[in-house]
Amino acid sequence: MDFRFTDEQRMWHDTLHSFMEKEVGREYTREHDESRKFPYEVYKKMATQGWLGLLLPEEDGGVAADPVMFAIFCEAIAKYSLDTAACLMTSMFTATNISSHGTPEQKDKYLPPFLRGETTFSISISEPGSGSDAAAARTRAVLEGDEWVLNGSKTFCSGAHLPNTTIVIMVRTGEERHAGLSLFLLPNTSRGLTVTKLNTIVRRSLGTTQLYLDNVRLPKESLIGEVGKGWTYIGEHLEFERLSLAASYVGNARTALDDTQRYTKERKQFGKALSSFQVLKHRMAEDECEVEAARLLTYAAASKMARGERAVKEVSMAKVFAAKALFKTAFNGMQALGGYAQLPEMDMERYFREAKHAMVGGGTNEIQHSIIAKEMGL
Numbered sequence: 001m002d003f004r005f006t007d008e009q010r011m012w013h014d015t016l017h018s019f020m021e022k023e024v025g026r027e028y029t030r031e032h033d034e035s036r037k038f039p040y041e042v043y044k045k046m047a048t049q050g051w052l053g054l055l056l057p058e059e060d061g062g063v064a065a066d067p068v069m070f071a072i073f074c075e076a077i078a079k080y081s082l083d084t085a086a087c088l089m090t091s092m093f094t095a096t097n098i099s100s101h102g103t104p105e106q107k108d109k110y111l112p113p114f115l116r117g118e119t120t121f122s123i124s125i126s127e128p129g130s131g132s133d134a135a136a137a138r139t140r141a142v143l144e145g146d147e148w149v150l151n152g153s154k155t156f157c158s159g160a161h162l163p164n165t166t167i168v169i170m171v172r173t174g175e176e177r178h179a180g181l182s183l184f185l186l187p188n189t190s191r192g193l194t195v196t197k198l199n200t201i202v203r204r205s206l207g208t209t210q211l212y213l214d215n216v217r218l219p220k221e222s223l224i225g226e227v228g229k230g231w232t233y234i235g236e237h238l239e240f241e242r243l244s245l246a247a248s249y250v251g252n253a254r255t256a257l258d259d260t261q262r263y264t265k266e267r268k269q270f271g272k273a274l275s276s277f278q279v280l281k282h283r284m285a286e287d288e289c290e291v292e293a294a295r296l297l298t299y300a301a302a303s304k305m306a307r308g309e310r311a312v313k314e315v316s317m318a319k320v321f322a323a324k325a326l327f328k329t330a331f332n333g334m335q336a337l338g339g340y341a342q343l344p345e346m347d348m349e350r351y352f353r354e355a356k357h358a359m360v361g362g363g364t365n366e367i368q369h370s371i372i373a374k375e376m377g378l
């Protein structure tokens with residue numbers, strides 16, 4: 001067994017990290033968190049590099065990156081913020097639904113402008129009454145002549161308020177719990193749709209929203225794939241999504257720990273560097289173990305996926321372990337930086353807020369444990 005990157009993977013890693021430092025950077029990330037503005041410049045630059053198409057096949061204009069290369073990408077783009085990573089990944093994942101199950105007309109209409117960085121996608125699964133139990137969704141679509149009529153409400157739909165955004169929405173078209181769910185393409189300017197921003201402590205540059213659908217009429221051809229296949233389609237990309245989340249948590253945890261080390265080496269109290277106090281040193285050593293363990297779990301899951309093997313248990317293990325490692329590292333960073341940790345210019349309070357969300361977004365820690373237990377035959 002060899003734990004090293006290949007030359008190609010190392011080059012990809014270095015290219016991305018240097019891009020994040022030169023083209024994005026801490027200040028830009030911090031400003032966009034504070035002003036709650038979407039990082040359009042970064043999104044456009046990523047599009048120019050062709051990176052928005054990493055998950056799409058070549059025939060749809062993408063490059064079909066393998067899971068290890070994709071994990072390297074996600075680890076790098078979350079270097080300064082999970083929010084920046086989400087601004088890219090949300091659209092990238094949602095585009096795969098269109099690429100895998102869309103008609104040629106849907107692909108022609110939606111994928112080229114996305115790949116050029118001119119449009120974004122949102123994914124709307126959660127509802128006020130159904131979060132972890134997503135299959136209990138009640139928002140409904142009924143076919144009337146040549147139109148689908150949608151009624152209900154959705155919550156936490158990230159990025160749905162942004163200009164030129166299309167929402168891929170999962171709604172009920174039948175009574176069966178899973179086989180009664182379908183996916184639709186819903187432009188955010190549709191008549192009868194109200195999008196209200198939520199004032200969350202994270203996803204401040206992407207933004208997250210509540211949707212109200214009051215007799216929203218969509219043309220028949222807004223359906224993605226077949227009626228009743230929505231749950232299956234969403235499930236298809238979950239392994240990739242959880243892997244990408246795990247990798248992004250690892251990337252952000254690494255920065256949180258590096259920042260803690262740097263600060264504690266520079267800051268002196270009682271005539272000594274904070275890093276010389278054993279309690280702080282040991283906490284950082286423990287965090288080093290956990291961040292590295294999270295990284296190994298993430299790349300072990302990515303390698304298994306790259307071999308074409310089922311990795312449901314492995315990606316959930318990586319996601320939940322990396323979320324905890326990130327939270328602990330950011331929590332310890334908050335303590336090590338004392339009162340200064342609370343100033344946005346130190347970045348630690350952002351890592352800490354986002355680390356809390358890592359334990360909830362993309363399936364909570366408890367739900368990941370349930371998946372792992374099921375895979376263990378429990």
Ligand SMILES: Cc1cc2nc3c(=O)[nH]c(=O)nc-3n(C[C@H](O)[C@H](O)[C@H](O)COP(=O)(O)OP(=O)(O)OC[C@H]3O[C@@H](n4cnc5c(N)ncnc54)[C@H](O)[C@@H]3O)c2cc1C
Pocket residue numbers: 123124125126130131132133155156157158159200202203208357360361362363364365366367370
């Ligand atoms: C900032 C933000 C952005 C988001 N973006 C999106 C998005 O773009 N699209 C989208 O569709 N959704 C999005 N979500 C929703 C997110 O996926 C849900 O918040 C998450 O799945 C949890 O659902 P819930 O909040 O309703 O919590 P609940 O499901 O009500 O859970 C509450 C608590 O109970 C626990 N729990 C629930 N069921 C079980 C069980 N069976 N066993 C043990 N414990 C259980 C949970 O783990 C959690 O701790 C976003 C959420 C936030 C906060």
